[in-house]
Amino acid sequence: MGRTIQATEPAHLDMPCGPHRQLDGQPPNVSCPGRARQSFPSSMKRLSRLPSAMTAPRPSGAASNPASIRAATVAFTLALLCLLMGACRSPQPPVRPSIEFTRLPPAGEGSPNQLDTIEGRVTGARPGQRVVLFARAGWWWVQPLAQRPFTAIQPNSGWKSSTHPGSAYAALLVDPGYRPPSTVDELPETGGLVRAIAKAEGPMLARPDPKLLDFSGYQWAIRQTAGVPGGSPNLYDPANVWVDGHGSLHLRISKKAAGWTSAEVSLSRSLGYGSYRFVVRDISHLEAAAVLAISTWDDSGAYREMDIEISRWGEPAGKNAQFVVQPYYVPANVVRFLAPPGPLAYSLTWEPRRVAFIAARQSAPGTKTNPGAKTKIVAAHVFTSGIPSPGSELLHLNLYVFDNKRSPLQHGVEVIVEKFQYLP
Numbered sequence: 001m002g003r004t005i006q007a008t009e010p011a012h013l014d015m016p017c018g019p020h021r022q023l024d025g026q027p028p029n030v031s032c033p034g035r036a037r038q039s040f041p042s043s044m045k046r047l048s049r050l051p052s053a054m055t056a057p058r059p060s061g062a063a064s065n066p067a068s069i070r071a072a073t074v075a076f077t078l079a080l081l082c083l084l085m086g087a088c089r090s091p092q093p094p095v096r097p098s099i100e101f102t103r104l105p106p107a108g109e110g111s112p113n114q115l116d117t118i119e120g121r122v123t124g125a126r127p128g129q130r131v132v133l134f135a136r137a138g139w140w141w142v143q144p145l146a147q148r149p150f151t152a153i154q155p156n157s158g159w160k161s162s163t164h165p166g167s168a169y170a171a172l173l174v175d176p177g178y179r180p181p182s183t184v185d186e187l188p189e190t191g192g193l194v195r196a197i198a199k200a201e202g203p204m205l206a207r208p209d210p211k212l213l214d215f216s217g218y219q220w221a222i223r224q225t226a227g228v229p230g231g232s233p234n235l236y237d238p239a240n241v242w243v244d245g246h247g248s249l250h251l252r253i254s255k256k257a258a259g260w261t262s263a264e265v266s267l268s269r270s271l272g273y274g275s276y277r278f279v280v281r282d283i284s285h286l287e288a289a290a291v292l293a294i295s296t297w298d299d300s301g302a303y304r305e306m307d308i309e310i311s312r313w314g315e316p317a318g319k320n321a322q323f324v325v326q327p328y329y330v331p332a333n334v335v336r337f338l339a340p341p342g343p344l345a346y347s348l349t350w351e352p353r354r355v356a357f358i359a360a361r362q363s364a365p366g367t368k369t370n371p372g373a374k375t376k377i378v379a380a381h382v383f384t385s386g387i388p389s390p391g392s393e394l395l396h397l398n399l400y401v402f403d404n405k406r407s408p409l410q411h412g413v414e415v416i417v418e419k420f421q422y423l424p
Contacts, residue, residue, distance in 0.1 A: 095124035099131065099173040099196045102158070107205040108165025109299075110137025112233055113226040115144060115162040120171055120198065122157050128176040129195065131159045135166030136201070138299055139183040146182035165225065167299040168201030185301070211238055212268065215249045216420040220397075223264035230291060230313075232403035237261035240399075249417040251399040253290060253409070260409060262400040272390035275423040277347040278308075278397075281416040284341035286320070288312040289402050289409040294346060298393035303327050303386065306355055308346045310339055314404020323357035325383045333386065337379035343418070344378065352389070356382045 105116030118133065131151040133143040142149045143163040151161040163169060170187050174180075178193040188194050210221035223236045240252040240263035251263040278294055286292065290311065297305035305326040312320050321339040328334055339359060349356040360375035397417065401409050 097122065097124035097126075097129075097173055097195045099123075099171050099198045101169070101171065101198055101200055104169060104200050104205060105163060105165065107167050107201075107207050109167075109223065109225060109227060110135070110141070111165050111225040112228055113235075114165055116165065117160070118143075118163045118169060118171075119158065119160045121159065122153055122173055122196070125153055125157065125173060125195075129153065129173055130176070130178075131161070132172040132174050132178065132180045133161055133163055134170040134172075134180075134184070134187065135163050136168040136170075136299065137164075137166050138297070138301070138305075139185060140170065140187055141166070141183050142180050149180045149182075168199065168205070170197065170199045172197050185303075210268070213241065213243055213265070215243050215265070215417075216247070218420065218422075219268040220265040221268055223266070223398075227264070227400075229262075229264075229293065229398055229400045230402055232401060234262045234400045235259065236264055241265055247419070249397070249420075251292075251397060251415045251417070253399060253401060253413040255412060260401045262398070264396060264398040264400070266397075267395040270390065270393055271395065271422055271424070272393075273350050273352070273424070275347060275349040275421075276395065277345060277421040277423075279343060279345050279418040280310075281343050281418060282341050283310050283339060283344075283415060284320075286310065286312075286413060286415075287409055287411065288316050288407045289314045289404050290413045291398070291400050291402050292415050293396070293398045293400070294348075295396045295398065296348070296350070296393050297326075297396065298388065298391045300392055301388075304388040304391065304393060306348060306350070306388070308348060308357060308359075311402060314402055314407040316407060321359065321379070323379070323381050323383075325355065325386050330386075333383070335379070335381040340378065345375065350387075353387050354382065354384050355387050356380070 099120060099122045101118070101120040103117060103119035105118055108114070120131070122129075122131070131153060132149055133151060134140040135143050141164070144161060151159050153159050159171075172178075172180075172188070172194055173196040175193040175195065187197065187199070190197055211224060212219050212221055214220075222238045222241050224238050226233065226235050228234070235256075235258060237254065237256065240254055240261060242250050244250060249265070251265075253260055253262055255261075276294075276296070280292070283292060288311075291313070292310040294308040295305060297307075303326045305324075307324040307326070308321070309324060310321045312318060319336040319338045322334055322336040324335075325333045335357075337359065342361065345358075345360050347356075347358045347360075349358075358375075358380045359378040360380075361378065399413065399415050
């Protein structure tokens with residue numbers, strides 16, 4: 001009688017769970033525990049698709065052909081093995097999304113008028129996902145504009161946009177529902193609608209060669225890019241800064257074709273805790289919209305700033321100076337006073353959890369422990385809350401225009417700083 005291969009009952013095979021049943025770094029599929037006997041009724045149901053030569057019964061009395069039987073048996077076995085191997089194989093894990101930079105602008109001070117190209121690529125992005133960029137200038141500012149916060153991902157997984165200068169840059173891969181704020185104190189963490197984050201800062205960023213000058217034994221960098229001090233857009237011109245033959249520093253606001261241009265210098269290195277003292281000539285002539293700010297601030301955070309500011313902020317009457325620990329909108333962080341005509345010495349003594357400000361008519365230098373020695377105090381205040389610790393802060397002297405529509409600047413301004421002293 002001829003032999004017939006039939007698929008009427010579940011087949012039971014002793015199949016080895018070898019390497020084909022386990023992906024590197026993953027546990028074996030639970031359907032293949034060692035060499036246990038397995039039933040594969042669903043696999044057997046698929047045998048109806050096998051060639052008829054493998055499954056159809058041979059006519060009764062037909063001569064037995066051992067070669068044909070062996071060939072059919074081998075084909076059947078191979079087909080069954082393929083089914084079994086496919087059923088036991090673990091699925092490939094999804095690719096974890098990531099984002100990176102391929103082109104970075106140099107580090108720079110925040111400027112509303114300057115844009116640089118920034119590029120990168122993503123891995124494992126899904127349809128609808130986009131890139132959100134931030135540049136750090138005290139706070140993290142969404143780029144290139146608050147009205148245009150999203151950057152599209154190209155078909156080749158690359159992305160390209162523009163950004164204003166910052167001391168650091170960040171790129172976020174986000175889901176369609178993510179709505180970025182215009183500014184944040186700290187970047188969000190990965191999770192939820194934020195799928196991946198890349199950040200570039202410090203040595204990762206090139207820094208343009210600054211224009212330097214020497215004043216009171218220290219090197220100072222002259223600002224050359226536009227800025228937004230006090231929330232007011234200002235252009236800066238290096239020609240508005242110089243040191244005269246007596247060693248005094250001159251800062252000037254001057255009129256150019258594009259409008260008023262301001263002046264700013266920053267110390268080329270951080271000094272940290274200690275006493276900072278400046279002797280400034282008469283500032284009683286300052287117009288209400290002009291601001292002289294003596295500040296120490298750290299661009300790595302939003303509220304790492306302390307200020308001595310001489311200005312009426314556009315108001316024609318009232319006190320013309322203040323001591324500030326940022327944020328200024330906390331009432332206890334601001335002390336206003338009236339700076340009288342004539343030269344004054346302004347000092348800031350910075351210690352752990354404490355900063356002391358003094359404005360005085362000074363006839364002789366003070367010391368760190370007694371900065372008001374031999375002085376007539378005009379104003380003084382000690383702050384003990386919200387005091388930043390040293391980091392990458394720099395000392396800035398900034399003479400700029402405050403944007404007040406009711407009392408705009410009418411004339412050019414010049415301020416002379418006779419000397420700067422630092423006592424650690």
